[in-house]
Amino acid sequence: MLTDQARGFLNSHRVARFATAEHGGQPHVVPICYAVYDNSVYFTIDEKPKQLRDKPLKRIRNLQINPHVALVVDRYEEDWTQLGWVMVQGEAALLDDGEEHTKAQRLLKARYPQLHGMQIGDLPVIAVRITRVVSWGNLSTAS
Amino acid sequence: MLTDQARGFLNSHRVARFATAEHGGQPHVVPICYAVYDNSVYFTIDEKPKQLRDKPLKRIRNLQINPHVALVVDRYEEDWTQLGWVMVQGEAALLDDGEEHTKAQRLLKARYPQLHGMQIGDLPVIAVRITRVVSWGNLSTAS
Numbered sequence: 630m631l632t633d634q635a636r637g638f639l640n641s642h643r644v645a646r647f648a649t650a651e652h653g654g655q656p657h658v659v660p661i662c663y664a665v666y667d668n669s670v671y672f673t674i675d676e677k678p679k680q681l682r683d684k685p686l687k688r689i690r691n692l693q694i695n696p697h698v699a700l701v702v703d704r705y706e707e708d709w710t711q712l713g714w715v716m717v718q719g720e721a722a723l724l725d726d727g728e729e730h731t732k733a734q735r736l737l738k739a740r741y742p743q744l745h746g747m748q749i750g751d752l753p754v755i756a757v758r759i760t761r762v763v764s765w766g767n768l769s770t771a772s
Numbered sequence: 773m774l775t776d777q778a779r780g781f782l783n784s785h786r787v788a789r790f791a792t793a794e795h796g797g798q799p800h801v802v803p804i805c806y807a808v809y810d811n812s813v814y815f816t817i818d819e820k821p822k823q824l825r826d827k828p829l830k831r832i833r834n835l836q837i838n839p840h841v842a843l844v845v846d847r848y849e850e851d852w853t854q855l856g857w858v859m860v861q862g863e864a865a866l867l868d869d870g871e872e873h874t875k876a877q878r879l880l881k882a883r884y885p886q887l888h889g890m891q892i893g894d895l896p897v898i899a900v901r902i903t904r905v906v907s908w909g910n911l912s913t914a915s
């Protein structure tokens with residue numbers, strides 16, 4: 630699904646913007662830190678399980694109603710010949726625990742040393758199963 | 773609607789990510805260059821009017837069906853105490869010409885010198901009428 634070039638572009642950037650849509654069609658979009666493996670994009674929800682049970686984050690509530698999601702990773706430079714982006718559309722799955730949950734958290738910690746000091750083991754992970762990829766512009770990653 | 777701090781954060785950044793949702797709830801999200809004035813966020817569609825008539829961009833087709841939109845402007849730094857974002861939700865209006873269309877293009881050219889050499893006068897402008905603002909994290913703009 631992801632070309633090598635698109636995968637390289639995703640792996641060479643640090644932040645994606647993740648869009649969901651509420652019932653009624655109102656979009657919601659926030660930045661996320663992510664990791665890509667095979668045909669999935671993973672990110673963790675920085676919310677305590679207790680809070681999650683009581684009043685889930687807006688993005689979790691949206692996902693329970695509508696699992697269709699999109700995310701974009703892009704490069705902005707003042708030299709507009711360098712502009713490029715990769716948009717991924719897919720279906721979101723919530724991973725509470727299990728092998729894939731553990732693997733996703735390991736991938737995230739490998740990419741983000743900032744997570745090393747945090748207790749993220751109990752936090753849920755969102756897995757975006759990629760169904761469509763659209764890209765535009767300059768996706769070169771040599772700098 | 774926008775606090776002075778949120779407005780300052782939007783004005784101090786260069787790229788937003790703009791989310792729409794198709795009928796059926798599939799989100800779509802792409803980067804945009806934007807300008808803010810009063811209670812609207814403006815960006816131009818880099819598509820020829822002829823092309824637009826024949827086969828409008830996906831984001832335009834989405835907007836005609838569902839004018840609810842969202843956009844986010846964020847700061848990513850490896851020092852995560854610097855992370856912050858402002859998400860704007862609103863209704864999109866398509867401006868083909870007229871006073872506001874001209875003003876929006878002037879604002880965009882003032883922010884992006886890259887547009888100076890381009891013939892954008894005939895291109896449509898999307899105006900996002902802000903209905904809700906959510907922000908998180910560090911929105912300071914002093915650097």
